[in-house]
Structures are given as structure tokens and as C-alpha cells.
Amino acid sequence: MKKWSKWFWVLTMSIMAFSVQSCEENPPIVPPVVEGKTSIDLNFSALWNGQPLTFLTGWFEQPSPQKEYVQFFNFGMIVSKLRLVKEDGTEVLLGDGYQWIDFKKQRTKFNYEVPVGKYKAVRFTLGLDSAINHGDPNQWGAEHPLNGNLTGMHWGWAGGYIFQAIDGNYKDSLTDKYTKGMSFHTATDVMVRNFEVPVGTSMGAATFEVKEKATTPVQFNYHINRYYQGIELKKGSVSHSEGIKETALMQKLLENLKVNSAFEIPTP
């Protein structure tokens, strides 16, 4: 009796196992053994005096030339020719080089496959080549960073993209009840700027190494307070890159990015 039942249970269980398995209409997809991509996670952060930028909460103090207080509503940018520079000076294009970074939406982290090696800098263009800038914004796929409807970073009629959009409010003093609008939209061919951001801090240059079959995090800091350095918002808090006054203001803001080293890739 005992033996018989034992034998029967084994048989039953195996039939059960078999029949359960045969229930699956689609055999489960067995994931391939993950080899591990050789890649980087490029992570952009917007900082104000080293603190993470927040949106629609709090006021950031702008010290010079006279105290003003800034609050952010949105902050996005369109870059092209985004690439890494190897220690030997050769360049590696990241994806197709285009990216839409949106700090408010936290669309800030991008994974790119890159060759192993040591890298010393990131290069990119804030903005687009003229042909692309004035090309058809509908030629891009639904998810592509240059799809105007996806990003809203396209000026339909006026033609062309907004390369960087920063909107928000400012006040002269924290006790002001009355807030004033701030809107800086970088656009048009003359505002295109190229940047090279060396790896390392002000303490010295460095490199980061991408190892085989691993994802190397690469941190990219945007010190947005440096963009505002020396800007008096009460004298001009709007520039859409058109007209004499607004063009001059935008040029000054973009110059600030370079002169004040607003971009930084601290060593990992």
C-alpha cells in the first residue's frame, strides 16, 4: 500500500507538472544571459549654489549686483552633437547626438553604449545646426528629442527650435507680495553655442574610465546660478532672443555659461 501510493504520487506530480506546462500558450521568453552592456549613465543635475534646483517652491537668492529672488517654473534644453572625448582626443557620439533634457520633468538620465576606455571631456552644442533648426519638426519619430510636439521646444510659426527654455518668477525682496515673470528662451541660429566640459573640478583635470560590460555613471552638473551671475532681473527678465535689447541680454546669459564655467563633470 505504502509503496503503491508513493509511486502513484510521483507519476501524478509529473503529469501535473507536464499538463501545467502545456497550458502556457506562449512559452515564457527566456531572457538571454545578460552580458552587461558597456555603457554610461549620463546624469544631468541642475544646481543653485550646489543645491538641487526645485520648481515652484522656495526662492533662490541671486546675490549680485543687488539681491533678487528667483523661482523656477520650467527648465529644458535641446542639445546636439553630444559626445565624449577620449584621452587620445578621439570623439564618441552619444546616440545620434541629439537630446532633450528637462529638469522639471526629471528627464535627465540617459544610457549610452560607448567603447571601453578613458574619457576626458564631454562636448556638445546647445542648439542645432541651421538646417535642422529650420527643418521640418515633423520628420522626427514620436519619441525623438527633436519632435516638436513631444518637447514643446519648437516655435511653430517663427520657425526653429527653442534651445533652452527657462521660465519662472522673481521678486525684489522676499516680502514682496507681487511676483514678476521671468522668461529666457534661447533660440535662433546666432545663439547656438558649442561647449567642451572637461572632466574634473576646479581642483584639477581628470578622466573617467568606462570598463567592459559595466555601466559607468557620469555626473553632469549645471550650475544655473552662474547663468544669472551679474544679471539684474528688474532691468530685464525676459529674452526670447529677438530684438536689440533681448538679443544682447541673451548673449550675456550665454556668455555667463562659459565665463563662469556653469557646466561641470566632477570625477566619479
Added chain:
Amino acid sequence: MKQGLIILGVLILGLSSCRKDPEDPLHKTPSSYKPTLVDPATIFPVGKFGMPQLPSDNPFTEEGIYLGRMLFYDPILSFDSSISCGSCHKQEYAFAEPKKFSTGIFGLQTGRNSSSLYNLAYSRKFFWDARQSTLREQVFEPIQAHNEMAMTLPFLAKRLARTDRYIEYFDKAFGSNPNVFDMSKALEQFLMTLVSKDSRFNGFFPGKFSLLSDTEKRGALLFNGLVDFDMVTGLATGTDCFHCHGGALAQQNNPDMGGIANNGLDGNFTDKGYGAITGNPADRGLFKTPSLLNIAVTGPYMHDGRFATLDEVIDHYSDNVNYLSPTISPMMAAHGNKQLKLTPQQKADLKAFLLTMTDSAFLTNPAYSNPFKK
């Protein structure tokens, strides 16, 4: 012997659980299920609007779209079979309704103005307060709202399952028996096919200025010009509508770039709009920015239908923007908080331009009409 019986029982149980198809209440044998796929490139004017982001699990089929269209116009979706989606969304008004508020079941009123419906595939937020992110979820709201259709989903599922045309079409479109999940997908398909692309505006946008009359041209320049004032005359040279209503869709779809905004209607908010959804005081009084295509026929205007005519809307933007509104869009407040003070001629120009946005082919397209009316 007893053991043998148990084993037999277990075996039968195990086996029968495999016979899933015929027993499944939703999905039956896919015998008659051969839907005709519709290529999205034939629905969306890619050259004008680009390709929208589409749900990957709900491909367009002729049967699915037709099923959605029947559902849209079918009053059996409401508790007392008196109200359909089409009652409050009328094609000749670009699927809005020319009333401040709409009347739902039992004569109850909606709390907001009925939205126009077109080019929804390009939108990422739905309702005036942007509370829904997909059309599929959106459709359940009016069906269950006590003042719209006041229906419960289990009851609706039963009602659909008793109706021959739905037994036929759920099978054809999804290989399923009538059920509310596939219902929402069929409605999603139909709603996405509502494409308005043939207005005069979409014929000359962005470059063919020569096709405009003089007054329309001046209106276009105002609409698409940044706010500035002429040094000599002091007149506004731009009204900056395009930041929020720009592009071929006449609508900004990125919520942070003007897609959800406070356009300076109120200082105190009786309807908190988006702020009631997010709970963030900085979002009080923000509403989804509507497309201006077909704007001539979608009045009354704004979330509460407060303006009866386009003239009143233009008066608002020209003379009555509430710059003290605590959450006013920076894109409006950035211009020195000065009223535009448009001249009567400028107002007329702006209106003439807005009138080029009416797409009469859309308003009469038989593919969108009530299929029950022959």
C-alpha cells in the same frame, strides 16, 4: 481506491484549467477575429503634425474604430439610456457644445464647459484640470459621473453583452465578448481618429503667408509676435499667443511650456483646476491650454464658459488680464505686467486670423458622424 479518486480529481482539475479559451468570459476562440489593421500614417497627417505617440497595445483596426464610433453615439452607455457622448460633444461644434455647461442625465448640469474633441492623440493630458493621462482611462469618467451618464461598469457590461451589435463587433474588433476594458480601447481608437487638419490655417502654416488677406496677415503677426510696444505709437506689436497656442496644432502640449497655464482670468480661484489635482498651491487656477483650431465654433469659451464670443476672449487678453493672479503664467507676466490695449483694428485683425482656423471638412466628415442616423 480513495487515493486514486483524489488523484483523478486533481488530474481533471489540472487538465481543465488548460482549456482556457472557451471558458474565458472575455476572450473566445479567435475564429471570426480577423480585424483589418489601419496604418496610423493614413490617419495622422504626418507632414503637418508629425506622428503622435500611440499606445502600443491598441492598434487601430477598422472594426475597433467603428465599434468606438457606435459606443460614442450610443445612449445605452447612460443609466437611463438617454445620453450619449455625442449629446455633449457635437460634431458640428468640433465636438464641443454651444452651452456654458452641458446637461447630463436627469437634467443635471456639468461643472465645466464641454471640451472640443480633435487631435487628441497629440495630447498628453485630458480634461480642463489635466487629471487624466490616457483616453482609455478618461472615458470611464463621464460614463460613471452622476451628472453625466451615471452608469455602473458591471451594469454596463451586462447591457452591452445583451446587445447584438456589440456581441458582433466586440468579437470582430477584439475577439472578445462585450466588456468594459475593450470598450475603453474601442473608444480610445475612435477618439484618436478625430483629426482636424484641413483648416485654411493648416493650409498656409507655417510658411505660405501670401495666402492670407491683409487683415489676417496682421492678425497672424500679432498672434505670433512676442509682446512688445512700438516706441513711437505705443501700440502693441505682438500679443504672444503662440507660446501657448502655437504650432500647427495651435496648442502647446508640453504642460511645462504653457500646456497647462493660468492665463490671468481670476485672482481668487473658485475652481482650482490643476491645483486641485496636484495639491500644490502653485498650480491653483491652472487649466489645460485648449487648441484654437475650430475656435470659431467651440464657444462659449474657457473652462467655465464665461466668455460667449471670441470678441470677449480678445478683450480679456487685451485689457483685462489679472496680473495680480498669484499663479499667472510667467509667459504672460514676463511682459512688465502691462495690458496690451489693442486698438479695435488690431482686435479685428486677431479675430480674422483666428477665424482661419475653422476646418469645415472636419465638422462634416461622415466618418465621425452618428452611425445610427442614416
